[in-house]
Amino acid sequence: QVQLVESGGGLVQAGGSLRLSCAASGRTFGSYAMGWFRQAPGKEREFVAAISWSGGITNSADSVKGRFTISRDNAKKVYLQMNSLKAEDTAVYYCAAVMKYSSSWYSSSSDDYDYWGQGTQVTVSS
Secondary structure (H helix, E strand, C coil): CEEEECCEEEEEEECEEEEEEEEEECCCCEEEEEEEECCCCCCCCCCEEECCCCCCCCCEEECCCCEEEEEEECCCEEEECCCCCCCHHHHHEEEEEEEEECCCCCCCCHHCCEEEEECCEEEEEE
16 A cells, blocks of 8 residues: 655746655555656646656656656655746646556556555746
8 A cells, every 4th residue: 555645736937847746654665666647627637757767767748758857866856957948737636556566567567556645736937
């Protein structure tokens, strides 16, 4: 069992930066692949970025490539560094986790994740 708590959201001007954190509780965090997803009002939840439990494999959505970076320190924290923020990045951001034995596994599908945080609001003003 893993509990996830996101933090770091807030209000920022377009072009600014934010760093989201996801703190995990529970054992063997190092065996969990992680993902960040977001949901804007009236829209479906969408993939943002994912990272394997080894940290060696990452993937991100085309809409955030070159602007957002996912990382982990395996001290039970995963981060999403968001630069050059745009108004369309406004959403509630969620981190998600799933236990995987493969050190290279990651997924962009929300259906593949078993554990979710409560979300943190990111608002980008234009």
